[in-house]
Amino acid sequence: MTHGARTAATQAPGSAWVGRRYALGDLPALLWRERRLMLAVFLTLSVLGMAAALTLKTRYEAYSSVLVRLGQEYVYEPRVGDAGRGTSLDPGRMVQSELEILGAAPLKLRVIERLGLAQTYPDLARAYAKAATPAEKAAVMGRAVRAIERGLAIETAPDTPIVRARFSHQDPKAAALILNTLLEEYLIFRRTVLIDPGSPALEQQRQVFEARLADAEAAYEAFLTDNRIGDFAAEKASLSQLQAGVEQQRLQTDAQLQARIGRLASLSTQLDQAPREVVIYRDASGAPGARAQGEGGRWLGINPVHQALQTEKIQLTSEIGALRRAQAELKAQAERLTERRLALAALEPRFQELSLNRAVLQAGLRDFAVKEEQRRAASEIAARASENIRIVQRAAPPTQGKSLRGPVIATAFLVAAVSALFAGLLAMVLRPGLPTPQSAARTLDLPVLGAASFKGR
Template identity: 55%
Template sequence: MASPGAWTSRREAPATSADGVRLRYDWWDLPALLWRERWLMALVFLVIFVLGALVAFTMKTSYPASSSVLVRLGQEYVYEPRAGDAGRGAVPDADSVIQSETEILSSAHLKQRVIERLGLGLIYPEMARKYAVAAPDEKRKIMGQAIQSLTADFKVETAPSTPIIRVSFSHEKPEVAARVLNTLLEEYLIYRRNVLSEVTSPALEAQRRGFEQQLAKADDAYEQFLNANRIGDFTAEKTSLSQLQAQIEQQKYQTDAQLQDRLGRLATLAGQLGQVSPEIGLFRDQNNGSDKLVQLKVQREDLLARYKPDARPVKELDAQIAQLEAGVASGRTTGDGTKRFGVNPVYQTVQTDKIQLAAEVQALRKARAELDQQLQQITDRRIRFAALEPQYQELSLDRDVLQTNVRDFTVREQQSRAAQEIAAYSNDSIRIVERALPPTRGKSLKKPLFVLSVLFAGFTALCAGLLRAFLRPGMPTPRSAARTLDLPVLGAAPMKA
């Protein structure tokens, strides 16, 4: 009977038999497999661990200086069209403004300005020494490397819907880190003005001058048009002609009405004049002896002044008075007296009115003829103005458009120049909330890199051990032999040396 050791021989055999039998493992075989490769795993672990530890302990401590910037919407983000008013006043949203300011902070040109201002020797002394003895082409490469290093050490952080940008810069020296970051923020305030400021004053000035030249030509054409047609002010004269025509037409209507009135009155007076007598009796005297009686009585009184009442002359005069009184009493002394005739004043008045009306009719007819002539002249001039109006409107429109353009571009030029001058001295939309101070606590990758090297060394050693164990021929454990051959293992003996 064969010995038990014959059934459990540990002699190494091919991983697969001639029949193509494949080894079968389970989780309980792994410890045995790894224990067989412990020396290989230890060697791999030690090599990687030592290399990782050396790298970790060579890492330098960096001091991150931090600062924050408050960003608000400023005038530089308000859209101002160069021509016209379409879209004027449009502004981007807050996130777009933050993104724009972040891109400006992250620009390589800004880093170059910081390096040029502080000097490469302050920030990166080793690169400065190489830069001092390098050729021009090498200097450009070294400067590019310095900018890349500065970019790698510089961080910009933002948060959605927050107008705060947090910036930080890490350096081996805390004072240098704070100084570089503060200098970068100062240069950023200057650099962003150059980026965002719309330097359009020269272009606006050139465009304004071009419009002024065109306006001068349009003014010359306009003046030549007015002088050629003997017009002082086209619009004023056109309006004046309209008003004057209306006034003359009104005067003509009034003259016609007055003429008809005078003609009617003249016809009426002509009819009345034939019915009125040219002469009328002015007065008539009636003699009834009373006047003679009075005269006689007056004579008697005169005689009494010289004679006595019984004197002969007085008695004779009394007899005449008595005789005359008797004749008056009986009516024998009554008769017609003197009659006088003269011009009839009614006839004279009617004839005077007729003459005046005839003169007025003649004057009104001449006035109407003159008004007709003036109206015709005004109508002809208005027709001439209507024929000239298209040309005038074209010239006037050109002048108005050019004047408007000159005025608009002058205003925009002044506004642009004022905005540039204001922007050169202020950054109203940007505020540095907190300036960088030298950090007191540094950051180093020694511990993380050391732990990472330990983990990586262990993982690599484990992978090497498993790979070596699975590639080694033979059946490493009785359990794997039993699973592979489907036979029970009754015993196992250690393999001979």
């Protein structure tokens, strides 16, 4: 059967193609027909893969590890009150937060700024030197940060406080230097993240409390001045003591007055009963002041008892007058003290309000001052040490490097072989005609009596 016959046999009238039937035994012969195409595809892809593998450079990987333990920065300290004080983060979340800090881009930028591009990536250092604008320089620094991110690998195992870090670089010394510098900067950088020494919240709140306390103090002093009070509590206690003393004096004065009034009444009765004159017997010459009363030398004179009673009555009357005046004065004093105490009682609610507001603000200001000092002390301590974060193993320059040339070449050969096979199968399917007598017999469902080789023109 000629080539033209095979073609006609697989194409029905009206350009309708008839589906060809193949068997596994046909594949070697069919693929052999496409050997030139397959070889071309295989060689092309293999050469490209080998060229790409030859551009890869040997990279050296440095190792280090860090121990993460619970620290003060993970213990909750409320800014106001004591609710929840001492609550700490669980170890798993604590390690995850440290991983996030260790993988932060600003940390890598700090490493580059500390070491410089000449020690980290010399190629980028030359590009940075050629950059003319700040934007171009920033772009070069961004490329350096991304290079560190590509070379850095951070790992941790569940339920363990150990964080392992790996960094690969073309230069073994640079790999160890960059990784060690990264860990050193991490110990510094994490303090700025977890402990915020420059946070103005406490200071601002303290200033607010100071202003409010100044207003409360002014209102308190104005209240005392307007009401002529030096010390409210002391004056209240003094008024109570004074009124008690006045009441005691009033009781004593009343008792003395009643006693003297009673004595005066008794004395008046005695005075009425005592005669003003009495008979005095004297000699014939007589006594001055006496007058004769008949014969026998009887003489009348002033009764000394009546005179003594009269003197006592005058004295009692004077004392009663003085006691009455004292009683009136004590009563007036008691009334004034009562009025002052009532006035203080009326002012006491306002005084208590001002005093309570003043005391609350003083206590709040004291608490904020204490917390501010504690936070400042904690920041200063944290700035000098990170006892809960320790570098277990520092990175050392690796002695053996890793190259991806072998895996890349093997992958390139595998991809080239698969691609060549796929190209051969595709060409086999797309080639017109019936390539073998067996496929012709299966496709046309007719026996093949003979086959002749085909020669092109």
